[in-house]
Every structure is written in C-alpha cells, then in structure tokens.
Amino acid sequence: MIFFNKNYPFADPLWRKTLRAMKLITLLIFCGVMQMHAAVYSQNTFTMSESNTTVREILKKIEKSSNYTVFYRNDQVNLNNKVSVIAENSTIENVMKQVLRDQPLTFEVVDNNMVVIKSIGDKNALRDYPVTGTITDNEGEPLIGASVLIKGTTRGASTDIDGKFVLTVPGDQPVTLVVKYLGFADQEVSVNSNQRTVQVKLKADAAALEEVVVIGYGTVKKRDLTGSVASVKAEDITRIPTHNAAEAIQGRVPGADITRNSGTPGAASTITIRGNKSIASRDNLAARNGPLYVIDGFQGGDIATLNPNDIESIDILKDASSTAIYGAQGANGVIIVTTKKGAAGATKVSYNGFYGVNDYIFPDLRIRDSYIQLRREAGRTTGIWTTPADDIKLFQEPGEDIAFQNNQWINWYDLIAKTGQQQNHSITVNGGTEKTKIVASLGYFNEKGMFRNSDFNRYTGRFNLDQTINKWAKAGVQTQITYAKQNVRNNPLGQAMVVSPLGLAYNDDGSINPYPLQGSVARISPLADEVTDNTSRDNRLNTNVVANGYLELTPVKGLTFRTNLGTNFNFGKIGYFQDKQSLNRYTQNFSIARLTNTYYRYINWDNILTYNKTIKDHSLTLTGITSYLQSDADETKATGYRQPLSEQLFYSLGSTELNSREISSAYIGWNNMAYAGRLNYSYKGKYLLTMSGRFDGASRLSEGNRWDFFPSAALGWNVSDEDFFNKLKPTFSNLKLRLSYGVSGNYSVDVYGTQSVINPENRIGFGDVPAPGFIFGQNVANTGLGWEKSASTNLGLDFGFFNNRLTGTIDVYNTVTSDILMPRQLPLSTGVGVINENIGETRNRGIELTLNSTNIQKKDFRWSSMLTFSRNKEELTELLNGTDILAAERNSLLLGRPISSFYTYKKLGIWQTNEEAEAAQYTFSGTPFKPGDIKLADINNDGKIGTEDLTYIGSTVPKWIGGFQNNFSYKNLDFGVFVIARVGQTVDAEFLGRYNPSGLANSPVNIDYWTPENPTNDFPRPRWGATLSNYAGYQTLNFVEGSYFKIRNVTLGYTLPKRFSEKIAAGRVRFYATGSNLFTFTKSDMLKNYDPEGPSTDAPLSRQFVFGVNLDF
Amino acid sequence: MRIKILIMKRLKNLYLTITGSLLIAVFPACRDLDEYNPSNATADLVWSTPEGFVTAVNGAYFEQRNWYTKENGIFMGESGTDLWYNRERDGYARQLTQYSGLTALDGNPNRAVWESLWKAINLCNAGINRINDAGFTDQVEKNKREGELRFLRAFYYWHVVETWGGVMLRTEETKSPVLTATRSSVSDFYNLIISDLEFAAQNLPSQQQWGEEYSRASNKSALGFLSRALLSRAYYSLEAGNKAEADSYFARARDVARDIISRKAALGVDLWATPQQMWDPANNKRNKEALYTISTSSNIGLNIEPSPNRVFMTFQSPYTGSLKPAMQYSLAYGYDNQRRLMPTLTLLNYFDETIDARYGASFQEAWIANSTNYTWTTASATAFGKDPSVVGKVITSGIDTALYITKKRISNKALRPYVVIDRDSIYNANGTIRAGTRDFVTLKKFMDPMRESAASTVGTRDVIVMRLAEIYLIAAEAEFQLGNSTGAAEMINVLRTRAALPGKTAEMQVTADQVNVDFILEERARELCGEYMRWFDVKRMKYNNKGQDFVDFIRARNPDITLVQPFHRLRPIRQEELNALLNGAEFGQNPGY
Secondary structure (H helix, E strand, O other): OOOEEOOOOOOOHHHHHHHHHHHHHHHHHHOOOOOEEOOEOOOOOEEEEEEEEEHHHHHHHHHOOOOOEEEOEOOOOOOOOEEEEEEEEEOHHHHHHHHOOOOOEEEEEEOOEEEEEEOOOOOOOOOOEEEEEEEEOOOOOEOOOOEEEEOOOOOEEEOOOOOEEEEEEOOOOOEEEEEEOOOOOOEEEEEEOOEOEEEEEOOHHHHHHHOEEEEOOEEEEHHHOOOOEEEEEHHHHOOOOOOOHHHHOOOOOOOEEEEEOOOOOOOOEEEEEOOOOOOOOHHHHHHHOOOEEEEOOEEOOOHHHOOHHHEEEEEEEOOHHHHHHHHHHHOOOEEEEEEOOOOOEEEEEEEEEEEEEEEEOOOOEOOHHHHHHHHHHHHHHHOOOOOHHHHHHHOOOOOHHHHHHOOOEOOHHHHHEOOEEEEEEEEEEEEEOOOEEEEEEEEEEEEEOOEOOOEEEEEEEEEEEEEEEEOOEEEEEEEEEEEEEEEOOOOHHHHHOOOOOEOOOEOOOOOEOOOOOOOOOOOOOOOHHHOOOOOEEEEEEEEEEEEEEEEEEOOOOOEEEEEEEEEEEEEEEEEEEEOOOOOOOOOOOOOEEEEEEEEEEEEEEEEEEEEEEEEOOEEEEEEEEEEEEEEEEEEEEEEEEOOOOHHHOOOOHHHOOHHHOEEEEEEEEEEEEEEEEEEEEEEOOOEEEEEEEEEEEEOOOOOOOOEEEEEEEEEEEEHHHOHHHHHHOOOEEEEEEEEEEEEEEEOOOOOOOOOOOEEEEOOOEEOOEEOOEEEEOOEEOOOOOOOEEEEEEEEEEEEEEOOOOEEEEEEEEEEEEEOOEEEEEOOHHHOOOEEEEEOOEEEEEEEEEEEEEEEEEOOOEEEEEEEEEEEEEEEEEEOOOOOOEOOOOOOOEOEOOOOOEEEEOOEEEEOOHHHHHHHHOOEEOOEEOOOOOEEEOOOOOOOEEOHHHOEEEEEOOOOEEEEEEEEEEEOOEEEEEEEEEEEOOEEEOHHHHHOOOOOOOOOEOOOOEOEOOEOOOOEOOOOOOOOHHHOOOHHHHHEEEOOEEEEEEEEEEEEOOHHHHHHHOOOEEEEEEEEEEEEEEEOOHHHOOOOOOOOOOOOOOEEEEEEEEEEEO | OHHHHHHHHHHHHHHHHHHHHHHHHHHHHHOOOOOOOOOOEOHHHHOOOHHHHHHHHHHHHOOHHHHHOOHHHHHHHOOOOOOEEEHHHOOOOHHHHOOOOOOOOOOHHHHHHHHHHHHHHHHHHHHHHHHHHOOOOOHHHHHHHHHHHHHHHHHHHHHHHHHHOOOOOOOOOOOOOOOOOOOOOHHHHHHHHHHHHHHHHHHOOOHHHHOOOOOOOOHHHHHHHHHHHHHHHHHHHHHOOOHHHHHHHHHHHHHHHHHHHHOHHHHOOOOOOOHHHHHOHHHOOOOOOEEEEEOOOOOHHHOOOOOOOOHHHHOOOOOOOOOOOOOOOEOOOEOOOOOOEEEOHHHHHHOOOOOEHHHHHHEEOEEEOOOOOEEOOHHHHHHOOOOHHHOOOEEOOOOOEEEEEOOOOOOOHHHOOOEEEOHHHHEOOOOOEOOOOOOOOEEOOOOOOOOOOOOOOOOOOOEEEEEHHHHHHHHHHHHHHOOOHHHHHHHHHHHHHHHEOOOOHHHHOOOHHHOOHHHHHHHHHHHHOOOOOHHHHHHHHOOOHHHHHHHHHHHHHOOOOOOOOHHHHOOOOOHHHHHHOOOHHHHOOOOOO
16 A cells, blocks of 8 residues: 655645644554655755755655655655765765665666665565556546556555556566556556556547446446446536535436426425326325435435435436336336445545535516506506506505605515525545445535525535455445434515515614514514524424445355345434414414424345356346335424413423423334346347346235236347447447336335324314314225336437447337326215225336537547437326316326326416407306406307316426536536426416415516506406406416526536646645526526526525535545 | 365355345245334224214314304305405405306315315214214213214204205215215205204203313204204295195294293303393303304314414404504404405495494494594695594594494595595495495404404404304294294394394384395394305295396395306305216216306
8 A cells, every 4th residue: 555645835834734634534544554755856966965864854855856756665664764965966876875875775766756665685586666657548648546456466556647656566576457447448467577667548438338337236237238227427416516416417317307396405306207107196296206216225215315425326227127126116217326435546535615606596576666556557457546646545555655655665585585605515535455445425515595594504424334354255334424404494485475565674773674564463574584583493403324234245156145234214303483473473473382303214124146157158147136125204293382482492392381282193114025036148248138027015005915026028239249230330339229128016105005094183172171083084995905017118229439439328118007006086075085096097108318429539628418308208098987087277187198287277368458359258157358357268169268168288297308418628627518408398387376466465577467558468457456366267377388498507627737736735636616507598488587497486496606626635 | 175175165155155145035024014003093993982982073073163263154154145245346265255256166165165064974974873882881971972973964964955955965984985976855964964953952961061061062052953954944845836844844943943942041042131242252252142152262272273263354344554544453453454255235234223233233333543643634634535624633542533434424524533434435326346445344243352462363252153043033934934924023023122222122123014035134134144144044045936036136235246146056066076976977066067
C-alpha cells in the first residue's frame, strides 16, 4: 500500500492542519503500515551545503526545487539518520548518493519519478525495482484513478490526473500487472527489471459491451442480457443536484415516468414504469403501481433515504423476464440500486458538495387595479356596479372600504415566499485490500423551503464492508443510518388565494397583523402561523437504520451459495401543534397537540444458490432462491385539545383538556415467502436463453389463494457475432435481438383487505356522557381473493454503429394485467364500502428508445448525446360488467382509457357576444346559456347539457415522454444540457379552480376572464355573489392540456488542471454550476408561470441554481 | 496425495454448504403466512356480550349527526321551498336550493346523506339481527336496546323513503357482497317504520330514566316519530285515491299525537310558556319541549367533528363591515362568514308580528350598537343617503340602534340616524330578491352565544330534532284531513295562544273555517321554520296533481325558484349506487333525473 505525503504550498497553518487531520483519519481507517513520501523539485541540478542534517530535513530542502516526484517506503528508510551533503550544480545522483550513504539503499530515476529502494550489498542479489507507466483510453486520454495491481498480490497503485502511476516491485522478479478501470476491459501487462515503463491503452469499446448489468439475484454481462434493463451510472445520478436519486434519473430511463410530487422540501417523486397496471384511486395510484426497490440486493428499501453520492448505479428492470424472479413485487418494475463498494488499491477520499438557491415558479396574485377590476366586472354583470361611485356596494366586507380608501394593498406572495436554499455535503472514503474492501461515507443535505418554517435536513452515514475470509468464503455488511428532520409549513399560499389583498399585513410595531382587514375575524392572515414560534409546528423526525449482512460460500468453482439477511428499522415521530390562532385552528379557536410515533421493522432473508458451468461452447448458470419478507409496523398516536400553554407544543399532552384526548395504537403486519429458480444458458455467447419460475406466497391474500406460480422465458441472439455480419462491421458494429415473455404477480391490496372488521368510533356521546361505539369498516371480506397477474411480452433490439460510437436500444412491449385486485364499490345501500375482488384488466403497450452517441471526439473536445423516448398506451380493457364505472370527474373508470382519467363536461370555450342566439338554444338544468358562460360540448345533441354530456376529456398519463442530454467537454471545461418533455397529459391544475368570479379572493392574475370587451375563451364572466361552482360545467375548468417541455438542467463544470490541483493535494478538483427547472414551455397559456409537473397549489415546484465542487484526494 | 486431500476438502466444503443452504432454505418455509390483526375486531367477537353489544347501539346513533348537525339537514329539509333562498342569490348548493343542476352526480348534500343513512341502516340491521346472540339475560335491558335500534332504523328509513321514495328496503346486515336490489313500495317502508316505532314506543324508557344520557331515544321520541310517520304515510293513500286507508292512518296519527299531548307530564315533555323561552339559548339543553334531541357535547372528543352543530351560522345576516357603523363582531350577534340562506318575503309575510310573538322570537331585525360611538357627519350622511338633519347625531354604543333590517317598508329611512335596510332594499315588488342584496332578516332560533369566541365555528347547542309543538300541528293536520276542522283549530289554537303577544290572545285565535291546507302549511312555517322539516311538509301536503301543486306552491311563493319540476318531489339516487348495482338499469333512477 502506498500513501502520498506531500508538502503543501499553503502557509496557512489551519489549512495545513486540516489536511493533515484528513490524512490521519485515512491512516487510521485503513491501518496503513507503510508510507511513501514524495517531494516536488523545481530544478534538476542542485547546489547545497548541509552538515549533520537528518535525511528528512534534506529531503524536504531538496523537495522545494525539482520536477521530480520522490517515493520511498517508511519502513526501509531511516529518516532520522544524520548526514552531510555538499553539492555544487550537482546531479541528482550525486546528491542522493550522499543522502543514502549510511543506509542499504539505492534509488532509481524514471521520468520525473525518483524512487528510493533497498540495495542489497551483493550485486547479484535480488533487489526491488520501480515501475512507472501511463494508462490511457483508446484515444490516448489519461484515465484518472485506474488501479494497477501486481497480479497475485495486494500491492498496487492508482493513476494520477495524468494517468501516471509508480509502483515498486519487490525483488528482481518479472511480474504481471493487472490494470483495471470501470467501464473498460481489464488488461494485463508484463514487466521486469529491464522493462520498467509501460504504456497501457485500455479498450473502452469492447468493455462497454462487457459492462455488467445488475439483474435480480445476480449480474450478467450486458451482452448476455435477454431482458429489458436500463442502467444509470453514478456520474449521471449526481449530475442533477438533489436529495433524491429518483429525481435525478428523471428522463434518463425510457419507460419510466418520473415526476416530483411537490415543491415542499424533501418531497418525494412518483415513478411509474411502463404505465399503471393496477387500478386504484388517484391518490393511491402511484403507491399501488410503484416499482420495487432493491438496494444492494435487499428488497423494500427507500431510495429517498440514500445519499445520491453513495450510489454506484441504478438498474431498472422493466420486462417480465427480468422482474419475474421477484414475482409478486416485481409486477411494476424493479429498481435495483447498487451502492459504492470498496476497491482494492489506493485509498480515495472524495468530497462532493453543493449550495444552491430556489425560487418559486408561480403566477402573481391579483392586487390593486387588477383586483378592483375583477370585482367591478362582477358587479357590472349583475347590474349593481356601473361607475366607481358604486364601489362601496362591492367593498362591504369589514375593513375593506377603509383599506380601499387608504390604498392599503398587500402582495401576499412577496410576504410569504422567500428564496429557498439547498446544500449538500458528502465525504466518501473508499479503499481496501484484495481481501477487505471498504466504503464509508457521511452526507448532509439541507433544504430551506420557500416558506418560513419549512425545511428539510438529512444526515446519512454509510459503511460497506466486503471481507474475503478464505478462498471459498466471503462476507460483508452494508449499513446505513439516515436521520431526517423536516418542518412542514401549513399551506400559506392556499390561504393567500382566499384572502383579500386589502388591509395591513403588519401592525405599526412591525408585528404580524392576524386579521389584515380591520374588524374582520373571518379571514385570518396567511402569515398567521408566523406570529410566534409556537403558533404552528409540524415537525417530522425519521431515523432509518439499515443493516444488511451476507455470507457467500464458493465451495467448488462455479457453485456459490449466498445468504442475505436484510433488516430495516424505521423510527418516525411527528410532533404536531397548532395554536388556536393558527391557520388550521382559528375558526375553531382552540389548539390541537398531537404526537405520532411509528416503529417499523422489516426483515428480508434471501438464500441464493448459483451454479455456473461452461463446457466448451455451452455456458450455463443455474440460480435457486428462497426469499422471506416480514414487515411489522406500530403506530401510536395521541391527540389532545385546548392545551393552555402553546410553548409546550406537543411535549405536554397531559396538560390538554382531559376529555378531549384521543389515542390509538395500530398494528399492521404482513409476510411473504417465495421459492424461485432461474436458468441462464448461452451457446457460443451468441444464442441466449433465460428461464425462471417462482412460487410466491403472500399473507394478505385469502387463505387457499395465497400461493401462485409465475413463469418467464427469454431468448437472445447476438446477431453481430455471426460470421455473415463481419462484412457490415465496423459501420454496423453491433446487433442483438431479444424476446421475452413472463408473468408476474401482484397483491396490491391493503393488509387485511380480505377481512371484515369493525372499528372503534369514540366520537359518540349523549350529553356529556361518552358512548363508545363500533361501526363497520370499509371492507367486506372476500375469502377467494387471489393474485393479480401481469403477463408481458417484450421484443428488444440493441444496436451499434460506427464502431459503437452510436449505440441504441429499442424495446416494444405489451403487458396485460388481469384479475386486477380492485376495490369493487359495493352499492352504497349495503352500508359498507368495498370488497376487494380480482376483476378488471388493463393493457399497457409501448415502445422505448434510447440512443447514445459520441458525436465528436477530439483530444480536447468531446460531444456526446443521449436521447430517450418512450410512448406507452395505457388502457382499461375490462371492468366488472364490461361497462364504465362512472363517478365524479376524477374517479371514473373508463374502458379504453387510462386508469386515471378525467370524466366531465368538455369545454369548448366561452360563449361570445355574437353567439348569444346560439347559446340560448342550450340549457343546463333548464337555464339557457348566455355570453360569458362556459361553452360546453353537447355530446348527445339534445340541446340540454346534463349528465349524458359528461365525457372523457383527458388523463394524467402522457402520450410520450422524452429526455435529451448533451454533454460537451473542451479541455478542462464541461458543459451539459438536459431537456425533458412530457406530452399529451391533462393536468388537474388546482390553482385554476381558485378563480373567484365575485372577485372576493386573491386569485391568480393569469386567469383570463371573459367580459364583453375581452372575448377570451379561458374563464367565464365574473358575477357578483357567485362562486365558481355556480357556473354550469365549472368542473371542467381545472383540467388543462398539460404538455410541457422543460430545460431540466444545465451544468457548467471546470476541472482544475493538474498543476493546480496537485498543489492542494487533490487528485481531481471540479467546480460546477447548475440550473434546474430553468425554463418550462407549456402548450397551454393558462399554465404560464407555472410548472405543470407538480400541479399542487400548496407547494409549487421551484427553479434552482446550484454551485458545487467535486474533490478527490 | 495433495490433490486427493484437496478434493476431499472441497467435497467437505461442498457437503457443508449444501446441507447448510438446504437447512437455511427450508427453515423459512415453516413460517406460516397467516395474517395477525390485533388492532381490529370482528362483529362476532365484540357484539357477543350485553356490554359489548351496547357499542353497536351507540354506533347506530353516529350517522344521524351527518344529517342534523351539518349543513346537510338544512339543505335537505328546508331549502327548495317557499321559505328560503340563497343569500346574495349565490349558488351554494343550488341543486337543492334552486333545483338547478340537481342530478345523480351533483348536489352534494343529497349525495352525502345517501351514503351516511345506509351506513346507519346496516348497523341497525346488524344489531337487530344479532341481539339474540348477545347473551342478554335481562329482557327489559334487551328490549330497551332493541328499542333504540328499531327507533333509529325507523328514523333513518323515514328520511330515506321521504327523500328518495320506494327504493330498496334492506333488513339484513351486509355480510357478503350484495350486488342487486329491488324496489320496495312506500307502504312496505312504512310498515317497517311503523312496526319499529311501535316496538320502540313500548320498550324504550322515558327520558328521565336515561338520566345523564338524555339524548338517547326515549318513549316520547318513538311516539313523536310514530305520529309523524303515520301522518306522512296517510298522504300516500290519498295520492293513490284510497281515502279509507288514508283516514285510518290519519286517525292513528291523530290518536298517537293526542296520546302524547294527554300524557305529556308522564312523558316528561311540555310547551314553554312563550316562544322566546323556547328559543332562549339558555333553555336549549334538555329542552323541556323536545321529543328527540341530538346533543352537542362540551367534550369535543365526543362530537362528530371539531365544528359540531353548524346551524347557528346558516341563517346569519352580516352585521359588520363598511356600511355598518358602530357594529363589530360579537358572540351575542353571531358568526356570519358561513351564511347560506335568507328568508323569502313570503316567509316574513306569514307572520303578523303585531300579535304573534313568534316573529320576534324567531327573527332578529334590530342590532344595538356594540362598537365605538359613531357620529354622523355630512360626508357619511351623504354616503348613506341620509337627511342632513342626522348630522351630528350620535349612535351610542350599547344604547342606540345601529342597524335595522326589517320586513317592513320604512318611508322615512333618511331621517333615521342609523342604517336602515327595509323590505324594498331587499326584495323586489314581485317578491324576488334584489340583485346585490347582502343583508337580510336573520333567523335567530339557533343563535349560539355560548361559543368560545365570536369567530368560533364550534357550535355548542343541541339540535332539537322534534318538539311538542309539532305534535299539536300533526294532530291538527290529521283532524283536518279527517274532516274535523274544529278539532284542528283547537289544536292550532293551543300553539297560537302560547304565541300571542300580551293582550293579543283573542286576535290570535283561528276558527274551524279558517283551517285549510295552505293555512296549516303557513302555520307550520310560523312555528317550525328552519327546523329541518319544510321540504317534507310541502311535498307531503302538496302531493296532488302529480306534483304540479308542489311546483305551483313553491313557484308562487318563492319566485326566485324557477326550475322546480313535479318530479322534484323525490330526489335523485346517487349515481354510484346505480353503477354498483348489477341490475342498476332495471332498478332505475327516480323519474325525471
């Protein structure tokens, strides 16, 4: 093992101390016993006169002036030996002879490296010799951090920023060096004491196909893959600075539709792979159709708890042949996350950090003239306003008139929102020997939201160890602790849209005025929760401990047995306090205090037996697994009201009003068991076959139906390996065909979804006497409930052109999900809610395309692109009785449409003045339409707008999504632009429903309403006294064409040249600036200044600017 | 040799590994996949003892508050009639207030109560059918609990059949999916309702016997609802042309009503001496006139929602703001931010307030200044259209009237040194509501000055679902329909005597020849307006001409309602119900929807 110890050019002792401390930590962690010191010289001849000076001192003095890098081993050189050196324009040989005079040492100079080595008195005796070299890629670009090992030993080195390494070979023996670099093929090179300099060009092209892809319970080479798997590597994951890696892979995985749920700090993302298959209500749809996460081989983790910098790769399994091995849980795709593993060789310490600011993308609210005008228009419509003299009739709410006359306006948006901040710091230490490999990391992420008292902090610690015990046994652990602290602000923006912009937000003394309109107690200020620190708290703490261990035995070549024990413990606490003058409580005027504690235990025990055998051209891998999952969750919740002191928050529930207290303690538990087997067979590496089968059992299904079998099969053909293909090469360099079919299961019902239960109901009393009751729960038992099944066919094509400068993948698939576990709504007259049944069928068909190309590759300039495209058609093909299930506009299930569809009136526009006669021919519930009303489609052409005219008007499911990444590098500069598009979906834009046609509330300014002078087709004419629901067909106004394309990310990076980075003891130093969500172009004008990715009004998405640094030591 | 040892060693390893892995692999299989569910309970377990069974009975009361303490009950029971219209002519719940857009998919109170009533009925059915398995040894106790459940089932079913007509009549607990339904006749519903109420009347204890649990159903509750059910039932016979059958129900309704009146002391119920006393918020709890009450607890944990009994907000006119000098929010004057309904001119005109104390007891017209004193200036006089003579006059807080909203026509508005909003400011000559009208005469029956603060939406008062005055009106209506107008007048005069202002008793009396259907309806409005009954009264008494009488009555008296149709005497069945029924098409929506 070799360590570098350099002299630092900085005089600042603090800086030096810090670096030393870091070195010390490194040493302690890796128990290093040897050190090699290097010094940098600035000239090649020396003049010096030293007497009785230590070797260390002299070396230091020499160090200050040379191009040489000097290496020596601590255990061989006595640095305290005192010597005298006299030199006048002497060579290095002359000086060094004097320095090493009293010791059995000699030295060698290779290039700019000077290596001190042991000299054996006997000239014929064996002695150490140094080897130096340069590792580059095919194009001659240096590879930084490549590892060079002496074969069969643990001795090695890694390359510096110029791709150079130095290594001492013990004894005068010829050895073989093994050169490794991620993404390139390993290469071996022989050296001996005469051949001490090597130039190694690693082959990238060949290596790309040898890339290893993580599949369920194993890995395969990419060329042997038969299923549809997409991979995202570390550098792309950290390209977008975020707390959640799921967000970072948005647009990079064809077939995965990823959206961020809201702009709240720490908010999660929704991932749907190849469409929704299971039917559920809109709120539940994402959860029911969410993929399975497998983190380091362990099922059921949460990607949100991971520090994105810890992730080595994310592999997304999409087709049934890849996911079938996970049976039950794989029906909606599997996301396999692999965290970074230790590597033998030099210790690498890296620091990644960023700091950024966020601001909202949200339309302005009406104020002053714009606000007054809307009210006047409303009054004008009903005839109570003709001139400003009539304003008094419109501004009658308490305090409005005074504020209006005094011109007291409030821009609530400015007062509520501030610039948010994000910062992330993470340190990773990676190292080890051939036997022991370690990665340890610490991470901190902090986001301050755009509302005060809204923030998210996450601390992560990770320690991964892989230990080779002996030739046939290996063990390891992966542990992680995540602690997250989140403060949630109770929607001030929503309140801002229902209050008036008139009044005084602050009192004369600067304190917040809870009721901005004098004399009005009906509408509290959106800032009410900021009046004191204790007015409103929603504090969420979460501690997640993951401790996974494995033992792997390889008793004979080719046979591996591995047992994985994964545990996941989660402790959550939510402290909730709302004072009586908080937004949440002011209408009730008493406080609420609540504490919720959750304790979640999860165990995953998998046993995997793998047998690998190659006989001539036949290569065979057999895998057998057992998998057991057990989950238990407790939740204890205690609530009390009317706590006398708000300062006590949720820490004194005992002081709440005795009779008001509510307590509950719920338990939810389930388990699963599975047995599965898989066969991978390859003939000559050209013809590939994969088959798998899995018996799956789930406790939550009904007795007798808990077990089922799920098979899959896949074929692959590496066409380009055929002889006839050779004449197409290198223009057409790679072609592979894949075909797979498989069935996977799903048990997406709630735990206890097959049981009839009664629930306690304590909110019953006679007078003041409590009368606890039991009432029926939602479910009626279904004793025959079984598995939901998704059968999926996938046809894939992988290709490469121009020596694989352009590579790509196309997949087409068809997934039919049948026996869908659907909560069947029972007739309400039965008095119970639903029964879960295996009814219904969905189909998802689609095509996915990925293209990767290296457009320009020069020594200094490189341009590469990545394009993803996916189109998925999701449709309900069968329901209950073959008829649509009609309900309110958001809950209807329509055959031939996606699950999450909108069913309401179809808006054609607004009735215009010149259409008065035509409008009057249509009636709604007997009332004729008139100009300014919403123009609705009369689907059945009967002149009456009614229930028969409700129709499908769109879905949240996009027609297609795409991502386009372009990376440019010029010398030390790199530049990336990432664009995503999501097209064809309809958004439920809640904020458009905030249009207040009386003008009483503070609705968004971009709501363009109709007046006789403004013939818009957006929103109906204002009307005094009316709310939006007074307009025929108002339900349709929320739904808008939501297509958008977004500059998701622009990054500009600069890597310090070696001569600077070396001075601060770093291997690689990169600074970057990133802008996220920079511009969004929406198809609909109504969504201007709004990010339609997150249709939430409460917490819109933000635009971010981030500055960061990557440092490797 | 070395090789042999190596092979031996490998084989040993292999053997160990395979054995070990088999052991490990097989072990989890022994784990069963049963569901463990300690947090939830099953009906069979909980309701198998008398003590546990009470939780079913208690649970059966739960949903009644979805109708009566929320807005649902007011919209379902009062709006869409001659008495009320949306304040500011807005469209809140317009499906029910104006018959505008009332469909199977719109009109939320109608949709919400369809669900909650059936939940309650299922629970009642479960209790009634399981009571024999609950292990009761005390027959009286058992009958008492069964009486409660049967009272509640009848109570819920009366709301169902009157609102939606002859829909499905379910008497069994839903234990497995029930996916079809057949319609039952209205008389089948009433047979069940009447027999349940008769059982309840015989087996329920008196209110006094319930002690602190005074809002449980008692014998007087059952009798009161029995008389109401019999009266309602009779009209279906009239509508079918079966006068004899109708008379038998009228006679029974009369007999039950008169029985209650004659035994009122024993039943623990009596009329208050004056209407003011009846509606004094201080007399609200354990109100002696109440036959059935839904209580609101001061213990907020026992109420259905954090804001229980919201009816105090429903009829409240605004009384503060830019045009209301010297007025500020106060507990005494109420909370106006969720005002929904204003009275029609018709309702106000039903009263002769010069002799009838019920107008003053039911409505608020004057507001005394409660903020800082206000002095009229030349500018403010001009702004309010006042005569210059008011300039300099002071509205003194606590003493002077600051706001006067009245059914009267005030000719000298300009001379009065306070804000006057008279009938012409509120209503047009034809009785419709003027555009831009914001203020109205406030129904003050449900005022709740016991709340924690003026801005609190947390009501504290009980809902009086039925009171003795209605029994007199039921008796009067039954007598009238039986041809005994004298008896009817006699019953009505009991209430009118009580309602007479001092010295006006004689003027308040009615004679037999004055009693007719419209008079009874008007008298019911004077006595019961706002009390969750008007829509049922109008649909009941204006049954004739296939609903055209219902339409004519409402349109004539509430000219803002223009969309009411004969079929609106029934409300639409929620669409999800028909969707979920396998025979939904055959079952069919109510006609007209």
